[in-house]
Amino acid sequence: MQHKVLTITKREYLSRLKTKGFWISTVLMPLIMLAWMVLPSLILSKSKGGLHLALVDETGRLEAGISEAVADLGNRPELQLAIDLEVVPPAGPELYPELDQRILRGEIDAWLAITEEGLEQRQLEYHGRSVSNVLTLESLERMISRLVRTDRLTAAGYDPDEVAELTRGIDLQTIRVSEEGSEADAGWGDLALAMGLFTLLYMAIIIYGNMVMHGVLEEKSNRVVEVMVSSVTPFELMAGKLLGIGAASLTQLAIWIGSAALLTAPGLVAALSLLPADSAMPTLSLGVVFHFFALFLLGYTLYASFYALIGAAFNNPQEAQQLASFGIVLLVAPWMVFMPILNDPDSTLAVVMSLIPFFTPLIMMLRIAVKMPPDWQIALGYLFTIGLDILMIWVCARVYRVGILMYGKRPTIKEIWKWARYS
Amino acid sequence: MQPAVSLQGLRKSFGDFVAVHDVTLEVAPGSVFGLLGPNGAGKTTTIRMLMDILGPDAGEVHLFGHPRTREDLDRIGYLPEERGLYRKMTVTDQLVFLGELHGLKKRESLPRIESWLEKVGLADRAKAKLEELSKGMQQKIQLVGTLLHEPELVILDEPFSGLDPINQVLFKDVLDEYRAAGRTILFSTHVMEQAEKLCDHIALIAHGRVALAGPLAQLKRQFGGDSFLVKAAAPLDDLSGIDGIAEAHVETDTARVLLAPEAEGHDVLKRLVERYPIREFSSDEPTLEEIFVKAVADAA
Numbered sequence: 163m164q165h166k167v168l169t170i171t172k173r174e175y176l177s178r179l180k181t182k183g184f185w186i187s188t189v190l191m192p193l194i195m196l197a198w199m200v201l202p203s204l205i206l207s208k209s210k211g212g213l214h215l216a217l218v219d220e221t222g223r224l225e226a227g228i229s230e231a232v233a234d235l236g237n238r239p240e241l242q243l244a245i246d247l248e249v250v251p252p253a254g255p256e257l258y259p260e261l262d263q264r265i266l267r268g269e270i271d272a273w274l275a276i277t278e279e280g281l282e283q284r285q286l287e288y289h290g291r292s293v294s295n296v297l298t299l300e301s302l303e304r305m306i307s308r309l310v311r312t313d314r315l316t317a318a319g320y321d322p323d324e325v326a327e328l329t330r331g332i333d334l335q336t337i338r339v340s341e342e343g344s345e346a347d348a349g350w351g352d353l354a355l356a357m358g359l360f361t362l363l364y365m366a367i368i369i370y371g372n373m374v375m376h377g378v379l380e381e382k383s384n385r386v387v388e389v390m391v392s393s394v395t396p397f398e399l400m401a402g403k404l405l406g407i408g409a410a411s412l413t414q415l416a417i418w419i420g421s422a423a424l425l426t427a428p429g430l431v432a433a434l435s436l437l438p439a440d441s442a443m444p445t446l447s448l449g450v451v452f453h454f455f456a457l458f459l460l461g462y463t464l465y466a467s468f469y470a471l472i473g474a475a476f477n478n479p480q481e482a483q484q485l486a487s488f489g490i491v492l493l494v495a496p497w498m499v500f501m502p503i504l505n506d507p508d509s510t511l512a513v514v515m516s517l518i519p520f521f522t523p524l525i526m527m528l529r530i531a532v533k534m535p536p537d538w539q540i541a542l543g544y545l546f547t548i549g550l551d552i553l554m555i556w557v558c559a560r561v562y563r564v565g566i567l568m569y570g571k572r573p574t575i576k577e578i579w580k581w582a583r584y585s
Numbered sequence: 586m587q588p589a590v591s592l593q594g595l596r597k598s599f600g601d602f603v604a605v606h607d608v609t610l611e612v613a614p615g616s617v618f619g620l621l622g623p624n625g626a627g628k629t630t631t632i633r634m635l636m637d638i639l640g641p642d643a644g645e646v647h648l649f650g651h652p653r654t655r656e657d658l659d660r661i662g663y664l665p666e667e668r669g670l671y672r673k674m675t676v677t678d679q680l681v682f683l684g685e686l687h688g689l690k691k692r693e694s695l696p697r698i699e700s701w702l703e704k705v706g707l708a709d710r711a712k713a714k715l716e717e718l719s720k721g722m723q724q725k726i727q728l729v730g731t732l733l734h735e736p737e738l739v740i741l742d743e744p745f746s747g748l749d750p751i752n753q754v755l756f757k758d759v760l761d762e763y764r765a766a767g768r769t770i771l772f773s774t775h776v777m778e779q780a781e782k783l784c785d786h787i788a789l790i791a792h793g794r795v796a797l798a799g800p801l802a803q804l805k806r807q808f809g810g811d812s813f814l815v816k817a818a819a820p821l822d823d824l825s826g827i828d829g830i831a832e833a834h835v836e837t838d839t840a841r842v843l844l845a846p847e848a849e850g851h852d853v854l855k856r857l858v859e860r861y862p863i864r865e866f867s868s869d870e871p872t873l874e875e876i877f878v879k880a881v882a883d884a885a
Contacts, residue, residue, distance in 0.1 A: 169685040177673060385669035389730070392636050392663035393686045395655070567638065569667070 166394045167402045174377070174406020179413070188414050192421050195358060212244025213298055216261055216273040220252040224276050227309040245302075258289075265291050274302075281310060355446070356504060356531035359454055360496075362418065363527050366458060368493055370411040371465040375482060377403055378473025378566070387566045396563040400470050408462055415458060419451060453530045453540075460547045461523030464554055465489055471558040474565030475581075481572045496524040507532040517543050519550035557582050587650030589614045589738050589769040595634050595644035597627075604630040606793035608644070612771050612786070617764050619784035619801075620773040621877065627793040628773040629666055632742050636663055649737070659687045662736035666743040666773075668727055672716040676707065679715060680730055687734035694733060701729045705755065721749045728756060732763075739763060741772035745779055757783065777873040787873070789880055797880040801873075808879060809870040811844035815857065816865035827860075829853045841869060 178184055219225040232247045248270065250261070261273040272290030280286045286306065293299070308329070315325045378400075381387045390399050423446045468489055476482040496515070503512040507529045516525040516535070522543040529535045564581035565573075573581075590612035597605045605627040612618040620628050633639040635646055637658060648657040670679055677698055684694035702708045705725040707718075715723060724747075732739065739760075745753055760770055760783065774780050780787060781801070788798035797804065815821070817838050824833035824840055829848030834841045844853060854866050871879075 165688070166686055169682065173671075173674075173682050177671070381671075384672060385665070385667040386671055388638075388665035388667045389663070389669070389683070389727075390686075391638050392661070392665065393658055395637075567633075 167398045167405070170390075170394065170399060170402025171406040171409065174403050175409045178373070178407060178410035184410065184414065188417055192418055195362075195422075212246050213295070214246045214248065214269075214271040216248045216250050216264070216270045218250045218252055218257065218261070218273065218275045220275065220277045221281065223313050224306070224309050225249060227312070228306065231305050231309065245298075262289060265289060274306075276306075281313075352532065353504065356528055358422070359450070359531050360500070360524060360528045362415070363454065363458055363461065363524055364493060364496075366411055366415055367461045367465050367523065368490065370407055370462060371469040371489065372486070373411075374403060374407050374466040375469035375473040375486060376479065377407065378470050378562075379476070379479060379482065382474065382566055382569075383478065391566065396566060397559045399566075400467075400474075400559055400562050404463070404466050404470065407466065408459070411458075411462065412455070415455070419446070419454065422446060423451075449534070450530060454527060456544070457523040457527050460544065460551060463551045464519070464523070464547065465493065467551075467554045467558040471561045471565070471578075474562040475568075475573055475578050476565075477569060477572065485575070492520045493524070496521050496528070499525070500528065503528055504532060507535070513539060517546060519543075519547040522547045560584065586614055588612055588647070589616075589649060590618075590635065590771060591647040592631070592635065593645045593647070595631060595646070596642045597630050597634060597639060598642055603793055605634070605641075608790065608793070608795055610788045610795055610798055612769060614769050615764075615767045616769060616786045617760070617784050618769070618771045619780035619787040620771065620790060621775070621777065621780050621787055621873070622773075622790035622796075623775055626775075626790045628775075628790055629742055630793075631790065632740060632771075632773060636661070636740065659734070660737045662731040662734065662739045664727065664731045664739075664741045664744055666746065670715050670723060670727060670730070673714060675712050675714055676702070676718070676726055677711045679726065680733055683730040684733050687736075689734050697733055698729070701733065705729060721752055724748060724752050725755065728752075728759065732759070736768070738769045738771065741770070743774055744772055745774065745776065777877060781873045789877055791881045796883075797876070804876060805870040808876040809868075811848070811850065812869040812871075813842050813844070813850060813853070814865065814867045814869045815840045815842055815863065818862040818864055821861060824857075827853070827856055829856070 217225065217228060219228075229247060229249065232245045235244060250257070250273070258273075258275065261270070264270050265272065271292075272288060274286060274288045276286055288299070288302075311329060312322065312325050315329075316322050381390070387399070394402070469486065472482045472485045472489075475485075499511060499515055502509065503515065503525065506512065512525065512529055513535075515521050516529055516539065518525075526535070526540065526543045530540070560582045561578055564584055565578070588611040590610075592608055592610050595605055595608040596603070608627070608631050620631065622628050630639065634641045634644075637646075637653065637655070646653045648654075649660065671682075674682070677695075680698045680701075681691050681694050684697075685691065698711070699708070702711055705728075707722060707725060710718060710722065715726065718726070731741075744756055748756060760772075763770055772783075784801055786798075786800050787804065789796045799807075815824070820837045821835050821840050823835060824830055824842055829845050829852055830842050831845040831848075832843040842853070844850065850866075850868070854863070857863050857866065
């Protein structure tokens with residue numbers, strides 16, 4: 163009977179590869195990912211426009227420093243900050259309502275006033291149409307604080323150059339230690355890699371899980387399924403579909419990962435001058451690639467068999483949506499803990515989440531990409547997930563067997579559960 | 586000879602609803618066997634149990650003289666009532682695929698596909714996708730898919746429902762060919778006239794039970810008694826006195842006669858011809874419809 167599963171697998175695989183959509187998404191996806199990763203910094207570094215800020219310096223002491231610092235922003239794209247500065251000479255208190263009007267007319271985005279009073283009270287007034295641009299505001303605050311500090315120290319009689327030298331900050335040069343050797347790392351490269359792999363895994367599981375569901379629904383609504391089950395068992399039919407679509411997804415992922423490995427090859431991207439010259443690219447190690455594919459297979463099996471169950475139980479995508487969204491919820495949950503886990507991949511939260519089989523594929527991938535977890539945790543995560551996979555296939559195959567021949571009325575969850583228990 | 590199909594005491598219920606109570610029947614090899622009954626009688630459920638699509642609650646299925654195995658299913662061509670094909674596949678790919686599922690290698694099936702498509706007049710659509718074909722064309726492809734692996738046993742569930750008239754003729758011709766080749770055909774229908782034209786054996790199913798089964802000719806005899814219509818050029822007398830006639834209802838020149846149990850129609854005709862100017866002597870056997878109504882009434 164093996165040859166029948168293989169026959170179905172082959173059909174599913176080839177029919178996916180023959181669609182234009184498969185190849186379009188295969189080509190588009192890396193481009194979108196690349197754009198998503200490099201475009202923001204590219205745009206920021208190339209564009210002159212940013213926050214259009216009117217600066218009123220009643221003290222006259224900070225204006226020069228701010229202008230200089232703003233001009234310097236262009237050389238530091240990693241700050242992701244661009245300010246288009248307009249220096250407005252002080253003209254008494256009636257100037258400020260006028261500036262508010264200019265904001266409303268859209269001529270400027272915001273204004274910032276530096277007054278003696280404000281400096282004393284350590285509070286400067288910033289008016290803007292939007293004040294939710296916290297990242298920009300934080301950077302601005304840091305920049306002005308630094309200048310104000312220098313100003314105060316100068317006022318207290320210190321030499322400005324000496325002050326600059328003495329108050330110079332430091333940058334952390336992050337070096338990642340791993341079994342494969344320590345390597346200098348720009349930090350964000352690792353972040354991008356983790357983010358990329360996590361997103362890719364998430365999307366692949368959702369996209370191909372849904373493809374399984376729609377495949378089953380289509381067979382059901384076409385009534386092909388009746389013809390099929392006369393020569394193969396429902397289990398063989400389901401297995402063939404899962405394997406065939408799984409193989410198609412592996413093909414696509416292999417192309418993506420392969421092109422990612424090529425694109426991140428040392429020097430290549432930098433040579434394209436898309437990135438700041440000093441940023442090191444993350445490199446995909448073989449270990450990470452292995453885990454990526456292994457975790458994809460585990461996650462795909464888990465969710466795709468669940469989606470096969472949904473496809474078999476219902477008559478059309480509309481009916482299936484409710485239960486299908488349950489699967490999405492489980493897949494979206496890891497996004498909620500994405501940042502904390504990225505920040506501390508060995509926290510209790512990270513360990514626990516990565517050992518819950520529904521979350522293991524995504525969370526373990528994230529942890530592995532950031533910092534290789536202890537072997538026992540990986541092994542345990544795999545073991546639990548394989549266990550759940552087997553259970554899932556067993557339950558889903560039972561529901562599938564009954565569901566594919568049921569037409570008409572939309573079944574309730576209770577009925578579906580009953581099908582699973584039919585002998 | 587071993588029966589091609591033997592069902593023993595099949596029973597199937599879905600929750601509280603018993604779809605098939607007790608179905609026992611045998612299909613002789615080389616016969617055209619009609620599984621008859623109204624909608625909801627349990628025909629499809631019976632066939633699904635036969636095809637191992639549903640597991641029976643009780644009973645056994647024997648095929649080709651032994652308990653059914655999964656391999657036996659490759660020797661069957663099954664056309665379900667709810668049928669369809671992959672819309673995005675080409676005609677040839679689809680048929681190759683169906684052949685492979687029945688253990689047919691691609692190089693074996695390609696020449697067969699070619700000659701079949703020739704036969705059903707779709708040779709020029711071999712590369713077309715199913716969704717590009719008309720419904721009637723799709724039905725033809727479906728039939729080809731059912732027979733491509735040259736099954737010894739063909740099982741058709743309501744084969745004529747939804748067929749256009751041209752395909753009705755095509756299906757009937759193909760079934761005739763199959764019968765002539767000595768293969769076994771089992772089909773279900775709720776349309777009695779079709780069964781009457783095609784079958785040599787039937788089983789009537791009502792309320793999940795076999796109400797009646799056997800060779801069609803024998804059932805007709807059994808149910809009609811041996812009833813004949815007699816017409817003469819002159820008024821008839823009371824015919825019940827004639828040897829071999831058990832009962833007679835005469836209306837001047839026309840009579841309905843019922844033969845005595847051992848009597849033969851041609852003997853009675855000979856005697857009648859000796860006495861009356863007989864113009865017509867015809868079997869007045871009941872239609873399947875009438876038999877069915879009577880059988881169901883008897884069973885109830």
